Amino acid sequence: MSQTATLEKPKAASLDALYALVRDDLVRVDNVILERVKNEIPLIHDIARHIIASGGKRIRPALTLISALACGYEGPRHVALAAAVEFIHTATLLHDDVVDESKLRRGLATANEIFGNKASVLVGDFLLGQAFQLMVADGSLKSLKILSDAAAVIAKGEVMQLMTEGEPETSIENYLQVISSKTAILFASACELGAVVAEKPEHESCLREFGIYIGMAFQLIDDALDYSADRETLGKNTGDDFQEGKITLPVILAYSAGDEDEQAFWNRTLSEREQLPKDFAIAQSLMRKYGAIAQTIDMAEHYCEKARQALAGFPQSPARSAMLDIVDFCAARAY
């Protein structure tokens, strides 16, 4: 990661304050989730546990919980809605795992290799159904509108991403629209729901903005890490995006700056999907050559700053501070 060494490392950031504030509610969220899958047929139960109980950061439901807290909410509604948010996220993960036959023929490792395509899509549908049942039980048409709009936008973003696959000449604008739709919208909705349950309409738009920007930053850094992260420390498989021919900002930047031979490399590896063992290292070196990772992180920093600004006028509280910690943590993930 020599290219990022020129950037100043942000101050040490942690989510400790966040989790201290929402720990109890997050346990309640987990209970709602597990309650809804525990008596299910084994395949549903197994997959749901595999994904949900695998100990992710629960950042999306935590955003709903902390946003509600930041709005002074003291009731119980945010728990079920946070669970709905996590169900939608998990369903998206499962559906994103579905792979095409053409790619399997190329011997690509699949994220759904334990359960198979069909189980991934059907259990994803089941979890999505649970999300909507939770929202209907909550009974607020406003929440329902926020999350059903989010579900539609996410699906559209995923289709858009599918259409850019293997197209390294995709525009930055197009890429930003994809990550805004497939990722940032759910962060935004998660935050906005906090204001909705608290019945603080005056906070809806700034929390939504905060969510959009933190979501953009989050995805940009994810996309940077895929070409730079150390597998053990970050729990993410470096090179997944490359193997799948996914077009992310680092690729777009390296491709557009590249010469004819380099563009031929990207076309062969990402469009034709003809990849040799050493190709990932070549991809990384091309990105270093053009500072593509550093520029991606710069853009993430830009969105982090916008997220901070979105909360500028928001009343001071420990919850607000914890939300600003999320921004710092997100920025620090890049280093």
Add this chain to the structure above:
Amino acid sequence: MSQTATLEKPKAASLDALYALVRDDLVRVDNVILERVKNEIPLIHDIARHIIASGGKRIRPALTLISALACGYEGPRHVALAAAVEFIHTATLLHDDVVDESKLRRGLATANEIFGNKASVLVGDFLLGQAFQLMVADGSLKSLKILSDAAAVIAKGEVMQLMTEGEPETSIENYLQVISSKTAILFASACELGAVVAEKPEHESCLREFGIYIGMAFQLIDDALDYSADRETLGKNTGDDFQEGKITLPVILAYSAGDEDEQAFWNRTLSEREQLPKDFAIAQSLMRKYGAIAQTIDMAEHYCEKARQALAGFPQSPARSAMLDIVDFCAARAY
């Protein structure tokens, strides 16, 4: 189809009266559907048109429309909800088309061969998102509950079906639960919505029952036709279920009545999925031997009769007559 020749052919049945009553509203349903996909990115538009505009019978949205009419409803709400029902159905079709890598390796023809697995699942998600947006725009929590419950039950039914795949010793009870969940629930919800928009709570349960029973009959006959229908006349590919190792009532009946060699045949073809070109004809002959198709049609007739009974106390009207025609039509499909 010699085995069914012993059954009396039902009187000529047609859906003419139904479509005469709901034709205008069905055009409105199509417009709502096409409006929601026409300006979409090409892949969504293409797939949605491919499925939605392919000229199916639109039986599910027609059930919502005719049920509303039978309840004396004269407003506009049933159109958007009927479109939501069709969107849910279409999303289910797309997701049902997703195939597993293991099956592709066996060279199985796939229904999603034009667009691929991933497009099927993501565009299905998009259509599901449209369904929920339509329901939220309608603004009735009662409708939302009916359809979100249906979506969750359908997903569960699809998972249950997946788990019975290649298991010819599946019980009849288990099979009935699968078809009730994956098929009949949406027919039931489609009908119940008619009473909801008409604000006739006294008709909700009988319309729901009617829908359940007609849905059960519909699926049973579909499953019978898969082993008996003439491809050209019915527009359905005979043998699909067999190729996919799907366990339907005709299989369960032929398997349980079969001797050791015959059970070995079913295990090889459906569990191991080792199928030779002549195997489908053997499967059909084993079904003839045990009257498995005739028994399946008998059970469908039984549900048709229950559907008729569900409407027994319902006020007379041309709409009610048209609903009874649907039952006759459903029964006549078997011949």
